Amino acid sequence: MRLLRCRWLLCSLLLATFAAAQGIPTPAQYFGFAMGADRKLARYDKIVAYFHDVARQSARVKVLDLGPTTEGNPYVVVIVSSAATMKNLDHYRDLERQLYFQGGEPSPAQRDEIFRDGKAVVVITNNIHSTEIGSSQMVVDAVYKLATDNSAATRTILDNDILLLIPSQNPDGQIMVTNWYDKYLGTPQEGGPLPFLYQKYVGHDDNRDMYLFSQRETQMLGKLLWHDWFPSVWLDEHQQGMTGPRMFTMPATDPINPNVDPLIYRLNTIYGQSQAAALEAEGKTGVIFNATYTNYWEGALAWAGWWHNEVGLLTEAASVRIATPTMQAMAKPGATPIAGPAPRRGGGFAAAFASPTAILPAPTDINSRTEYPRPWMGGKWTLKDIVDYEMTATFALLQTAAQRREELLHNIYDVNARTIALGREGKLGFGDRQPSYAAIIPLAGQQDGNEVRDLVAKLEEGGVEVRQATAAFSNDGHSYPAGTFVVPFAQVFGRYAKDMLEKQVYPLVRRAPNAPAEAPYDVSAWSLGMQFGVAVNFAHTPLPSDFTSASVAHPGFRLNAAHGSGGWRFAYTGVTGDEVINRLLREGLSVHLAAASGAAPAIASAAASAAQWRQATAGFTVDNATLPAPSSGWTIHQPRVGMYQSFTANMDEGWTRWVFDHYGLAYTTLHNADVAAGNLHARFDVIVLPDQTAQSILKGNNWPALPEPYRGGIGDAGWNALAAFVRDGGELVAMGNATNLLINKLPIGVQDIKHTLSREQFFGPGSIVHLQVDTTNPVGLGMASGTWAFYINTPFFELTNGFASQTTAVAARFPNAEVNASGWLRGESYLVGRAAVVTVNLHPGKIVLFGIRPQHRAQTRATMPMLFDALYWSAAQR
Numbered sequence: 012m013r014l015l016r017c018r019w020l021l022c023s024l025l026l027a028t029f030a031a032a033q034g035i036p037t038p039a040q041y042f043g044f045a046m047g048a049d050r051k052l053a054r055y056d057k058i059v060a061y062f063h064d065v066a067r068q069s070a071r072v073k074v075l076d077l078g079p080t081t082e083g084n085p086y087v088v089v090i091v092s093s094a095a096t097m098k099n100l101d102h103y104r105d106l107e108r109q110l111y112f113q114g115g116e117p118s119p120a121q122r123d124e125i126f127r128d129g130k131a132v133v134v135i136t137n138n139i140h141s142t143e144i145g146s147s148q149m150v151v152d153a154v155y156k157l158a159t160d161n162s163a164a165t166r167t168i169l170d171n172d173i174l175l176l177i178p179s180q181n182p183d184g185q186i187m188v189t190n191w192y193d194k195y196l197g198t199p200q201e202g203g204p205l206p207f208l209y210q211k212y213v214g215h216d217d218n219r220d221m222y223l224f225s226q227r228e229t230q231m232l233g234k235l236l237w238h239d240w241f242p243s244v245w246l247d248e249h250q251q252g253m254t255g256p257r258m259f260t261m262p263a264t265d266p267i268n269p270n271v272d273p274l275i276y277r278l279n280t281i282y283g284q285s286q287a288a289a290l291e292a293e294g295k296t297g298v299i300f301n302a303t304y305t306n307y308w309e310g311a312l313a314w315a316g317w318w319h320n321e322v323g324l325l326t327e328a329a330s331v332r333i334a335t336p337t338m339q340a341m342a343k344p345g346a347t348p349i350a351g352p353a354p355r356r357g358g359g360f361a362a363a364f365a366s367p368t369a370i371l372p373a374p375t376d377i378n379s380r381t382e383y384p385r386p387w388m389g390g391k392w393t394l395k396d397i398v399d400y401e402m403t404a405t406f407a408l409l410q411t412a413a414q415r416r417e418e419l420l421h422n423i424y425d426v427n428a429r430t431i432a433l434g435r436e437g438k439l440g441f442g443d444r445q446p447s448y449a450a451i452i453p454l455a456g457q458q459d460g461n462e463v464r465d466l467v468a469k470l471e472e473g474g475v476e477v478r479q480a481t482a483a484f485s486n487d488g489h490s491y492p493a494g495t496f497v498v499p500f501a502q503v504f505g506r507y508a509k510d511m512l513e514k515q516v517y518p519l520v521r522r523a524p525n526a527p528a529e530a531p532y533d534v535s536a537w538s539l540g541m542q543f544g545v546a547v548n549f550a551h552t553p554l555p556s557d558f559t560s561a562s563v564a565h566p567g568f569r570l571n572a573a574h575g576s577g578g579w580r581f582a583y584t585g586v587t588g589d590e591v592i593n594r595l596l597r598e599g600l601s602v603h604l605a606a607a608s609g610a611a612p613a614i615a616s617a618a619a620s621a622a623q624w625r626q627a628t629a630g631f632t633v634d635n636a637t638l639p640a641p642s643s644g645w646t647i648h649q650p651r652v653g654m655y656q657s658f659t660a661n662m663d664e665g666w667t668r669w670v671f672d673h674y675g676l677a678y679t680t681l682h683n684a685d686v687a688a689g690n691l692h693a694r695f696d697v698i699v700l701p702d703q704t705a706q707s708i709l710k711g712n713n714w715p716a717l718p719e720p721y722r723g724g725i726g727d728a729g730w731n732a733l734a735a736f737v738r739d740g741g742e743l744v745a746m747g748n749a750t751n752l753l754i755n756k757l758p759i760g761v762q763d764i765k766h767t768l769s770r771e772q773f774f775g776p777g778s779i780v781h782l783q784v785d786t787t788n789p790v791g792l793g794m795a796s797g798t799w800a801f802y803i804n805t806p807f808f809e810l811t812n813g814f815a816s817q818t819t820a821v822a823a824r825f826p827n828a829e830v831n832a833s834g835w836l837r838g839e840s841y842l843v844g845r846a847a848v849v850t851v852n853l854h855p856g857k858i859v860l861f862g863i864r865p866q867h868r869a870q871t872r873a874t875m876p877m878l879f880d881a882l883y884w885s886a887a888q889r
Contacts, residue, residue, distance in 0.1 A: 760813025
């Protein structure tokens, strides 16, 4: 039997060698240049065509098209392994699924088969940030080598690993960046920045969507990871700033998250350091770990793997000007070294944008130490350097996974089994003050039941099993009716479910006893129930023995409605109600909005025909309900919305467009010249200014590397046009830092308190806060009086003396105590009692100042209705 197997393997090897000899073209032959060549880029569509070509000729390679991207390009995964493995790919996928307890805990025999025959399944994602383009070039060389090389090292990888390779997590952006670079090649703008987002809606923030799954690309990746394949190792390849270390490898730095199994952090170190060791062995300098990127937060791609019991790795190579080399001044020998963290992606960009030949400043971190033994001292850096570093790091990981295959399978099995066992004991989070056995999400008593249903759907997209009670039950002194959702933590992804739903308590990190607490690298809170406006309880005692549950059946969104002599009316309790309102308005109907009264919800009503009502409620299950007749309120018509889009690639603007498109609100995009042209009120009722600084709105960017049509902001002419728009009766809605433009330039009685505080006094990089809402204010309709909001270093307000001709009101405020609900916030006391959302009626013009981002990353369903209300107010009549 063993002899036959050896003969079979030898035949497979000979066939693979023969196929390679028959003509799999090298990358240089296919593209006309070597990957990483100066000023040369392979575009995504041709890369995919090459992979299909390789797959037709190699039994080691298979290309799967998982669906269209946001812009309709193919989103592909390249699967690579030995010919023998590929022939039985479904079998090995089944073993990997059993490793993650899909279908229940494996029997002893199944477990032994997994350890004996299972493969190390490794997923590698590349180029999610489109200007970090090197990895999309490197993967071409990687696939060619794996398809054609017959060295012992490559055979070890192929025989023991299954590689799931995503050549670009943002294909649309890869094409956009390549086209932009090629267009300006040989000009002073070569390698300069794009003046618009490199993903239709979210740009750089596509790396922050791995639990909301709002974008098609993250939806497809989540399905691959946590519904189809369940890989054990995940590497995400990025680029960082230009002036510091040449590559970051794992481990990241403190703090760690208590919901992650500690073994995952240890494995991150082992596999990350295998990459660093391989780079050092090749004499590559500037490799650092334990810097900048923390071990705590959810959201980024491979980071999300930790709570899914996956080894999650990050590499960050130093950048160039897309494909144009950089030259960096050399650090002076004997200069006083400065030890510090690796620069973030922006490092050196301002100098780089001066011109394609600008000399970057010398590196300042030249202190040799454990995490950075051979610092980068400066010199020339090219796209080929990035490709080489990433190629070494990629194959080091694949080699280590292959060599440790059986140990890896044992480790992951143990983590999965321990997760379920600890979840059953209520002890998943080390350091928890009390046991936590499950999350309980009641439908009854919530502001909007549709957000409960969507929260459940988002958890399920992340691989979480959600149950639904088939009968009433009690827990911890609370009674719950049948239909209540229950998320047991005794499941393989219980850590992820727990971390998504509970309050985040960010650990204090101090480098010295008297040093100030270090701020988080990124946001410190993501509690999805709070962001959706959904109250979540936790079972601190085991669920009752007679508790029964079933898998969730999804009936779709529901609408409580009634029909009377005045037409249709429905409860307006959240942003899904805005979707129905927007459909009615687009039908040319007017909608009456009435504030909540006592325990009754806010009511929307419209004199719609039966056909119009069916069109407006398509996709909803309409429940006949007993609703009060509409009281006095506002009658609104479809607002004519202008949406300002600067040439600074503003992600908040992109997210706002996504929200408008997703919920069906019509709008027109306005650029600088459109604003400066004036006569705005003839075209618009309301203009939205997304979160960006007043300076960037007025002045924009003026880098020489930016083509002339995209330089500058709205200028004086644009501001004068906005001021005239308000005088003529138009409404300006400003979000986040854009509020300072209106506060500073209009005579209104509002002051930004945040602007007066230093970072040492106050800093909020991303936390969830309590919010109190005036539900009778036109911007508070459909809201709960007490809810949650996302706060991320944006203004908060105090009312000052205004003019008698103005009516200024606080639509939402921070409470007088316990402002912070989840995450890290320095100087919380400064927020106490301050205004978060302010309306100013100038009679006739109007202003709405959102200190918070009411639509932050499309996650904040709890506050999103306020944004729509603000737009409706512009076209409202009493």
